[in-house]
Amino acid sequence: MFRRLLFIILLVLLVGVIGLAFLTLDQAPIVTRESSKQVDNADTVKELLRQLKNSVEDRHAQQQVHISQSQFESLMGFAQRALPGFQGAVDIAPHKTLIQASMALPAPANSLYINVTAQVFPADGVDIDYVRVGSLIIPGETALNMAVWLVDKFTKSDVASTAANQITRVTMTDSQLTLDMRPLDELLAQIDVARGNISSGEDPLGDLTTDYLAYLDASPLGNSPTPQTLAKYLNLVLSRAASLSGEDDAVLHNQAALLSLAIYLGDHRISQLVGASHPTSGEIAQPRAPAVLAQRNDLAKHFTISAAIQILSQQNMTLAIGEFKELMDRAMGGSGYSFVDLAADMSGMAFGRVASEATTATQVQVLAEAHFRERDILPYIGGLPEGLSKAEFRRRYSEVDSPAYREQVADIQQRIDKLPLYRLGAQ
Secondary structure (H helix, E strand, O other), X not given: OHHHHHHHHXXXXXXXXXXXXXXXXXXXXXXXXXHHHHHHHHHHHHHHHHHHHHHHHOOOOOEEEEEEHHHHHHHHHHHHHHOOOEEEEEEEEOOEEEEEEEEEOOOOOOOOEEEEEEEEEOEEOOEXXXXXXXOEEXXXXXHHHHHHHHHHHHHXXXXXXXXXXXXXXXXXXXXXXXXXEOOOHHHHHHHHHHHHHHOOOOOHHHHHHHHHHHHHHHOOOOOOOOOOEHHHHHHHHHHHHHHHOOOOOHHHHHHHHHHHHHHHHHOXXXXXXXXXXXXXXXXXXXXXXXXXXXXXXXXXXXXXXXXXXXXXXXXXXXXXXXXHHHXXXXXXXXXXXXXXXXXXXXXXXXXXXXXXXXXOHHHHHHHHHOOOOHHHHOOOOOOOOOOEOHHHHHHHHOOOOOHHHHXXXXXHXXXXXXXHHHHOOOO
């Protein structure tokens, strides 16, 4: 009798799963946008980032953020380049905004897609008409409440509840969506609570990165009054990693060493992503003089930050961030699109990869003890175009993913592949 009851329960569950899959999965994507065209207006995102930065800095005041159709399209294009299988689109109209996304399932189910559509109306607060997943239609309020409950439950905080009440009004025109919001102070506080709850307990990578950051901050290299090469910094931290680690934890020490460099030489805010602390509370650890790569501080930043992103994410994400940053720099007043910067990004990715693979981590430490030189970590950058305005970029390459653009990126990759260090994994 018990076996029969168990069989019936399992059968009902199986039928339910099959039915849910039938309702939520599709055989074709509903979004078919070309990311190369979407990111063509990436330079417009600079203004959005400026607004968000000002909102965070003025966290005790009422906020108003304007997001244009071009900015939405650019961000969706970036997501598409960073997440294989993803496509997204946002269409703004005076009376509604339609948000759509398609995600291809991984093999062996890569002929199936999850399609999501949400329709939002202008209103006081957030008015979501519905959320459709495949053929399953969920009322907007129900979908929002479910999402809020799940996020709050997972983070053991009120971060989603606070975020849901943050927007006081949504207005729309033909090409722009405007959000009126309450002061961000409470939301930012809840984000800190959520982050602390998620990362509660032991965090070996964060704690170890804190130790390496303190080591850098106290080092003669970091306190040198003259600029020092990135190669010297790599030799310093990875030699320490070699002395402190064994084969079983070489990857962990290499990652902590590189993340500490990204915080110290690249962007101090990476410490928040890693869960690392600066040596002196309330002060930012940074070198007395900037580090340089090919005699340029910007290339040292590109290299270290890309290595960190490679460690914290996937390769597609790292390259997409590098590309998107360069596309934003084509704006008036920006430094222009630089394939030299992209070469530093791609080299940092390659370094992060070989330093983080179990089969090559110890070899990287040995090479650091023998002293890396700049030509060991960055390929020849002569002849790579940089400082390209949007008009000049279009004249030469039309768009990203064009044959001419792909050929230029392939040339950079070939230069990187010729360096013995980056062939370690292949060997």
